[in-house]
Amino acid sequence: MAKKQEIDARHYDVILAPHITEKATLASENNAVVFKVANDATKPQIRDAVEALFDVKVTGVNTIVTKGKVKRWRGKPYRRNDMKKAIVTLKDGDSIDVTSGI
Amino acid sequence: MQITETANEGLKRAYLITIPASEIDDRIKAEVKRIAPQVRMPGFRPGKVPANLVRKMHGEQLHAQVVNDTIQSSVDELMKDKGLRPAMQPTVALKDGYDQGKDAEIDVSLEILPEIDTPDVDGIKLERLVVPVDESAIDETLQRIADQNKTFKDAAKTKKAAEGDQVIIDFVGSIDGVEFEGGKAEDAPLVLGSGTFIPGFEDQLTGVKTGDEKVVKVTFPEDYQAEHLAGKDAEFAVTVKAVKTAEDSKIDDEFAKSLGLESADKLRELVKAQMEQETAGLTRTQMKRQLLDALAAGHDFAVPEGMVDAEFEQIWQQLMQEASREEDSEAAVKEIESERDDYRRIAERRVRLGLLLSEIGQANGVQISNQEMSMLMQQAAQQYRPEDRERFMQFIQNEPMAAAQLRAPLYEDKVVDFLFDKAEIEEREVTREELEAAIEAEESTEAEAAKAKKAPAKKAAAKKAPAKKAAAKSDDKADEKPAAKKAPAKKAAASDEKKPAAKKAPAKKAAASDEKKAPAKKPAAKKAPAKKPAAKKD
Numbered sequence: 001m002a003k004k005q006e007i008d009a010r011h012y013d014v015i016l017a018p019h020i021t022e023k024a025t026l027a028s029e030n031n032a033v034v035f036k037v038a039n040d041a042t043k044p045q046i047r048d049a050v051e052a053l054f055d056v057k058v059t060g061v062n063t064i065v066t067k068g069k070v071k072r073w074r075g076k077p078y079r080r081n082d083m084k085k086a087i088v089t090l091k092d093g094d095s096i097d098v099t100s101g102i
Numbered sequence: 103m104q105i106t107e108t109a110n111e112g113l114k115r116a117y118l119i120t121i122p123a124s125e126i127d128d129r130i131k132a133e134v135k136r137i138a139p140q141v142r143m144p145g146f147r148p149g150k151v152p153a154n155l156v157r158k159m160h161g162e163q164l165h166a167q168v169v170n171d172t173i174q175s176s177v178d179e180l181m182k183d184k185g186l187r188p189a190m191q192p193t194v195a196l197k198d199g200y201d202q203g204k205d206a207e208i209d210v211s212l213e214i215l216p217e218i219d220t221p222d223v224d225g226i227k228l229e230r231l232v233v234p235v236d237e238s239a240i241d242e243t244l245q246r247i248a249d250q251n252k253t254f255k256d257a258a259k260t261k262k263a264a265e266g267d268q269v270i271i272d273f274v275g276s277i278d279g280v281e282f283e284g285g286k287a288e289d290a291p292l293v294l295g296s297g298t299f300i301p302g303f304e305d306q307l308t309g310v311k312t313g314d315e316k317v318v319k320v321t322f323p324e325d326y327q328a329e330h331l332a333g334k335d336a337e338f339a340v341t342v343k344a345v346k347t348a349e350d351s352k353i354d355d356e357f358a359k360s361l362g363l364e365s366a367d368k369l370r371e372l373v374k375a376q377m378e379q380e381t382a383g384l385t386r387t388q389m390k391r392q393l394l395d396a397l398a399a400g401h402d403f404a405v406p407e408g409m410v411d412a413e414f415e416q417i418w419q420q421l422m423q424e425a426s427r428e429e430d431s432e433a434a435v436k437e438i439e440s441e442r443d444d445y446r447r448i449a450e451r452r453v454r455l456g457l458l459l460s461e462i463g464q465a466n467g468v469q470i471s472n473q474e475m476s477m478l479m480q481q482a483a484q485q486y487r488p489e490d491r492e493r494f495m496q497f498i499q500n501e502p503m504a505a506a507q508l509r510a511p512l513y514e515d516k517v518v519d520f521l522f523d524k525a526e527i528e529e530r531e532v533t534r535e536e537l538e539a540a541i542e543a544e545e546s547t548e549a550e551a552a553k554a555k556k557a558p559a560k561k562a563a564a565k566k567a568p569a570k571k572a573a574a575k576s577d578d579k580a581d582e583k584p585a586a587k588k589a590p591a592k593k594a595a596a597s598d599e600k601k602p603a604a605k606k607a608p609a610k611k612a613a614a615s616d617e618k619k620a621p622a623k624k625p626a627a628k629k630a631p632a633k634k635p636a637a638k639k640d
Contacts, residue, residue, distance in 0.1 A: 019145075020145050020155075021145035021146065022145065022146045022147065022150055024145070025152055025155075
């Protein structure tokens with residue numbers, strides 16, 4: 001039991017939040033969900049995490065790193081944080097209610 | 103939607119409305135569709151949020167709102183279907199155990215307005231009792247004003263001050279040999295017998311002459327307003343500087359000028375106008391009463407209990423407030439308590455007449471113009487502080503209930519006026535005593551419902567207390583007086599009615615003459631204390 005919780009905690013570190021946008025809604029037509037994930041998460045990690053947390057079968061994971069914009073504040077440039085998104089395709093018939101949270 | 107009648111008793115109705123879950127669901131869907139184009143959500147362009155997401159985000163709110171709307175509309179529909187005219191806001195309750203996705207069951211209970219045949223307004227015969235202003239009464243009033251503005255003249259040095267004379271004195275007061283604050287004055291005028299000083303002070307000064315010195319010993323009364331002096335013995339060293347005798351003041355132009363008027367004639371006119379106004383108010387009250395009696399006699403129908411209750415509550419509260427101001431408040435409360443039934447009858451009568459009047463008004467197209475309404479609002483706003491007036495106006499504009507409350511008395515008056523126009527009116531000249539007696543007589547003839555009469559006269563129908571004020575102000579200034587008088591009188595009258603008739607008669611006369619005095623004193627701005635006893639004896 002303790003071991004499982006530990007594994008769970010690791011998974012929670014990988015999957016940060018669902019990414020709910022218009023584009024993400026379009027993706028759902030192909031039975032895919034979009035998550036924000038940790039910057040250093042790998043595709044296998046993401047697959048494991050989604051499968052463990054939502055109890056679904058993942059058929060594919062694509063990731064994108066969105067670089068943070070360079071902004072200026074009081075003339076001084078700074079960078080917004082980068083963000084990694086993962087588009088997770090699920091097996092036919094499986095689904096995740098992204099709005100309900102984990 | 104399913105409606106079942108669960109109660110039908112007299113004017114009371116109760117219904118159970120069942121709204122199926124699918125209907126609510128449909129409405130929610132429609133609502134979602136309606137608001138979707140306006141929803142903003144991060145990650146979506148405005149209005150592009152998918153419906154299921156909207157539902158998820160705002161579902162709870164939407165549901166509550168939809169249920170509310172549905173209840174309201176179904177109640178409205180119920181009214182329309184059954185042709186109900188509710189007397190008051192119906193009580194609507196959602197049954198316990200309702201949850202999203204279940205059928206909603208609503209309990210509605212209400213009282214309906216009775217069916218009133220539009221009363222026949224033609225051919226009501228009324229008598230207008232007109233009181234010509236008596237010249238001698240004017241004289242009397244003028245004399246009284248004159249007396250209050252007496253001038254004093256120096257008397258001979260040897261003249262001993264008597265009751266009614268004015269003495270100019272210096273005095274130093276002390277308690278146990280120590281001077282106290284406020285106990286010292288120079289050249290203070292004091293009219294002996296006027297009772298302005300501590301009791302006993304003036305008596306001891308009777309018989310002094312100019313230049314006399316005297317020590318006056320008095321005891322402050324227990325209820326003296328300065329607490330540290332109350333009940334103490336004090337000595338006043340008094341030096342009499344002058345003794346003056348009162349001079350009879352004549353009513354002439356000079357006297358009028360001293361009051362700030364042009365001439366004696368003007369003063370006379372003013373007094374006359376004042377007295378006329380006074381009696382005009384009484385005349386109207388009397389006519390209104392006749393009218394209401396005529397209406398009440400011709401109609402008898404069941405009255406919604408809820409309205410009666412509300413009206414009764416109001417009367418009750420007012421009475422209780424009056425009672426609490428009374429010296430012997432417990433006895434007063436008891437007395438009122440014992441006449442509970444009577445007051446209930448008053449309430450019923452008021453409600454009935456109110457319904458009747460509004461029915462007549464509607465049937466005959468009596469309306470209140472916007473202009474009148476705004477005037478009314480202005481008047482009502484007067485009683486607030488300037489900075490609050492704007493808020494008050496807005497409040498009235500936004501709250502139809504409040505506006506209705508304001509409008510009601512004016513509307514009622516207009517209907518009464520309308521009826522006056524229609525009615526056959528006979529004029530008859532009477533004296534003031536007769537007019538008052540007529541009002542009183544009407545009160546006693548309807549032995550049981552007697553007090554009821556007073557009630558409608560005051561605010562003829564089921565009108566709310568705050569509205570009453572507005573009513574008095576609105577266009578019925580004359581009415582205001584009897585109304586004000588009646589309020590305290592009401593209780594006294596209650597006890598009056600119990601006394602044997604023989605006793606009543608003289609009491610009434612006293613009231614009549616007393617009331618004459620009350621207005622007489624008014625010009626001197628001293629009516630307040632004078633009026634109260636008059637009203638009480640009424």
